[in-house]
Structure formats: C-alpha cells, structure tokens
Amino acid sequence: MLKVGLTGGIGAGKSAVARRLARNGAVIIDSDVLAREVVAPGTEGLAEIGTAFGPEVLTAEGELDRPALAARVFGDPEARRTLEKITHPRIRARAAELTAAASPDAIVVNDVPLLVETGIAPSYHLVVVVEADRAARVRRLAETRGMPLEQAESRIAAQADDTVRRRAADVVLRNDGTLDELNEQVDRLFRNRLRPYEENVRLRSSARPDRRLHIADPDPTWPEQAERLIARIRHALPAGHLVSHIGSTAVPGLPAKDIIDLMLAVRTLDEADALADRLAGAGFPRRPGEWIDNARGLPGETWPKRLHGGTDPGRTLNLHVRVTGSPGWRFALLMRDHLRAVPEARDGYAAAKVRWSADHQDRYTYAEAKEPWFDDEARAADDWAERTGWRPDSGETAG
Structure with a gap:
C-alpha cells in the first residue's frame, strides 16, 4: 500500500x-x-x-x-x-x-x-x-x-x-x-x-538507478530532498537514531550523480537487522547481498554495513546503515565535512569527476576509478581533522 x-x-x-x-x-x-x-x-x-x-x-x-x-x-x-x-x-x-x-x-x-x-x-x-x-x-x-x-x-x-x-x-x-x-x-x-x-x-523492492552514468550539475534542492527522506526514516524508527546526509549531494557546489546518499547510525549490525522491517515499510527496503564497503579499509580488511534503497522511482537513494564509531561511519562523515570546508578539495574532486565520467559511461566502473583519488584525499582529510579538532558527530543531531 x-x-x-x-x-x-x-x-x-x-x-x-x-x-x-x-x-x-x-x-x-x-x-x-x-x-x-x-x-x-x-x-x-x-x-x-x-x-x-x-x-x-x-x-x-x-x-x-x-x-x-x-x-x-x-x-x-x-x-x-x-x-x-x-x-x-x-x-x-x-x-x-x-x-x-x-x-x-x-x-x-x-x-x-x-x-x-x-x-x-x-x-x-x-x-x-x-x-x-x-x-x-x-x-x-x-x-x-x-x-x-x-x-x-x-x-x-x-x-x-x-x-x-x-x-x-x-x-x-x-x-x-x-x-x-x-x-x-x-x-x-x-x-x-x-x-x-x-x-x-x-x-519491498528498491527503485534502482540507471546503470548509465550521468553527473548532474549541483542542485541546491538536494539538501531539502535529503531532509524529507531523513524525516521519514526518523518517523519510522524509535527515537534517538542519527540519520545523516552524506556523499557528493551533501556538499554544496559539487556535481554529483543524482542519487541521495544517507547514513543511519546504529549500535550494532544486529540492531540494523532488527530495524530492517520498519525501514522497508517506510519505503527503504534492504538490498540483499550488499553488506560491506568493498573498496574501503586496509588491504584484506572489510567494513561491514547494511545497504538499503528507496522504493520511489522518482528519487533514487542509498541508505547506508553503519555502526556508530566504525571506520566506515567515520570516513563518510569526515569526507563530507572535509569537502564542505576545503574549497580546493571540493574543486579538485569536481574536476576529477569530469575526467572520470569522460572515460567511464558505466557507474560501476566509474566508482572503481575514483578509489585512488579517495585513498589520497583520505590522508589529506585526516590531516585536516587533526588540525581543526574535527569530531565525527559535529553538526549532527538525532531525531
């Protein structure tokens, strides 16, 4: 219904x-x-x-x-x-x-x-x-x-x-x-x-994005769209869960695939599994088989998570469910805040997106092409975090 x-x-x-x-x-x-x-x-x-x-x-x-x-x-x-x-x-x-x-x-x-x-x-x-x-x-x-x-x-x-x-x-x-x-x-x-x-x-089936790659110009309504989705997620869950807008659409002025990335923080992955039915009923079903952040972490290391999608064919999204304090949770918030705060990093990422999209018309191979840049930028982001005293929960509120 x-x-x-x-x-x-x-x-x-x-x-x-x-x-x-x-x-x-x-x-x-x-x-x-x-x-x-x-x-x-x-x-x-x-x-x-x-x-x-x-x-x-x-x-x-x-x-x-x-x-x-x-x-x-x-x-x-x-x-x-x-x-x-x-x-x-x-x-x-x-x-x-x-x-x-x-x-x-x-x-x-x-x-x-x-x-x-x-x-x-x-x-x-x-x-x-x-x-x-x-x-x-x-x-x-x-x-x-x-x-x-x-x-x-x-x-x-x-x-x-x-x-x-x-x-x-x-x-x-x-x-x-x-x-x-x-x-x-x-x-x-x-x-x-x-x-x-x-x-x-x-x-309980996600509306999947087109496999073909398209990088859209920055859309000033992306944060408003994310807030509406976050409000629905919070409405469906017990109070106290932190839901964040992450990824490129969360960085003002940054071109991006027109896909809203959100992140739900949980205490354990068992809790994530227990919330799956509530999320599906609200229009955010789990995507089976997608359990880890494949390209993140040290060699041989995986960062477990749960991944949900959205049922609305007019708004493609990814909902990443990660454990609070885990490497994947920290990385998502750090990269977002680093790109927001450092114009040179944001502009460098935007220019790189142009190059990658010219060489890769498939969104999966495009994602693979980004990994070396992220490895380098992650080190720069860590240096920025140490200099500024950044904390992963800064600016975040639970609903």
Whole structure:
C-alpha cells in the first residue's frame, strides 16, 4: 500500500487533483469530510466542542454552527489550538481506520488541507502539493464559493505560504492553466510514479538507478530532498537514531550523480537487522547481498554495513546503515565535512569527476576509478581533522 499526502493552499485546486486521482483508481480520504463526521450530532467530538466553546456554536437543532465556530477561532490562535486538540486526533484515528480497510495494493491519498501546518508530512511515502498563482486563487474563491475578496485574502494569509509547503513537497503540481492541463499532470504522476511506487513498496523492492552514468550539475534542492527522506526514516524508527546526509549531494557546489546518499547510525549490525522491517515499510527496503564497503579499509580488511534503497522511482537513494564509531561511519562523515570546508578539495574532486565520467559511461566502473583519488584525499582529510579538532558527530543531531 502506498500512502500519499495531498495538500495545497485554499483555492489552489487540491480538490480537482483528488477527483482526478480517484478517477485513476486511488482511494481518497478527505480530511474535510472526516472533519464533519467527527463533529456530527451525537458524537463525542461535538459534545466536547460545546463544552469548550459554549452553546452559541450549536444550532437550535443541536448541530454544529460552523459559521459561528469559525468566527470564534479565526484570528484567535488559542481558540484554534483548542479546536484542533478536539478534532485532529479524531480525524487522524478515522483516517487510520479507512487506510487499514483499503486493499493491500491500494494507493491511498489523504487530502489534508493543513498537512504541512500539522507536521504530519513524514508519515506519508510521498507528499504532493498543488500550487497556483495567488491572484488566481483569490479569483477562484470568489467565483466558486462566493467569498468576498478581502475574506479570500485573509484565508490565504492564515495558511502556510507556498515556500513552506514546497519544502515538504516531493511533487509540486502547478494549476495555473486549464483543468485539462492539470488532469494531464495528475495522469502522468499516477502512471509514471505512484503506480510503480506502490508496487515497489508492496514487494519491498528498491527503485534502482540507471546503470548509465550521468553527473548532474549541483542542485541546491538536494539538501531539502535529503531532509524529507531523513524525516521519514526518523518517523519510522524509535527515537534517538542519527540519520545523516552524506556523499557528493551533501556538499554544496559539487556535481554529483543524482542519487541521495544517507547514513543511519546504529549500535550494532544486529540492531540494523532488527530495524530492517520498519525501514522497508517506510519505503527503504534492504538490498540483499550488499553488506560491506568493498573498496574501503586496509588491504584484506572489510567494513561491514547494511545497504538499503528507496522504493520511489522518482528519487533514487542509498541508505547506508553503519555502526556508530566504525571506520566506515567515520570516513563518510569526515569526507563530507572535509569537502564542505576545503574549497580546493571540493574543486579538485569536481574536476576529477569530469575526467572520470569522460572515460567511464558505466557507474560501476566509474566508482572503481575514483578509489585512488579517495585513498589520497583520505590522508589529506585526516590531516585536516587533526588540525581543526574535527569530531565525527559535529553538526549532527538525532531525531
């Protein structure tokens, strides 16, 4: 089962995307619908709202007077938090029930207006954000909901802005054109990413990178992408595990293969094996047979680890699981921090990548070609660490 979070600012077109996903076969769980269910007449949710806000938020028939309640909470953060404490746990519980009832091969899309604001993005395999120009959103609210322009502007301003939502987004759908154009985007997303993603999650199979080598220009969004993946890993594991962004994509300004490398620190490899099932369920299955850092260490020495991949066909990644304090764990952090701190080393590595990629079109032979450079640079990195007092846990935080 694939769990997708769908969100977007009011008037952006999120409901249109949900309808099209449903046409493609997705199971839609609409948080707005659930929000009405959990405060329907006779529910504990409605009774608690009446106690918290008084009888003036109820109609003569004992139903929730939504305009009256909205007037109480809009612009009053404390009142809004009180309402959210009543409704949000009930909405999440009902959504969990509906998700559990879905088919094992379902693509379950949770339509959540406040997905970013409530901090639940890491609980999904993928987050889709719908965006539209602010002026278009105001116009839609006026035309489709009869909302006065001033009220529409206020409602938009009360939500997270596009910049904040975009940081949580694995996919951004722009809705500045026609409905047909939006539907085409949704159809491509479902066909090319969601459907194979679901199959990979269900079969616990990694989405493998193309064997052909391509070195991409530095992408300033690589760290944001890594943070989203790290948040999912932390959400899936017990608290206290350190997950780091390593490798070339963790070094600003460095060209790299478009593959995010992450590292999970564990106490023992037995612990790594015990966590494998949780990681697979979150979309990070183990890659069988890949157990050691083949080219690192002294002659005849191996550096054991566990290697996991990612099930998302739109984001290739490697998750290295290493024991805290082990040579492989230290080496990964040291090389990253050394390349970040020493521009000459970073630029030398970038130039070497150009040479290697010209001679090797296969990513495996390319990796082998890098080893002599790493042997030399590792000595330089050790010297740098000794001079600066570098420690492998500097700048790292556990979640």
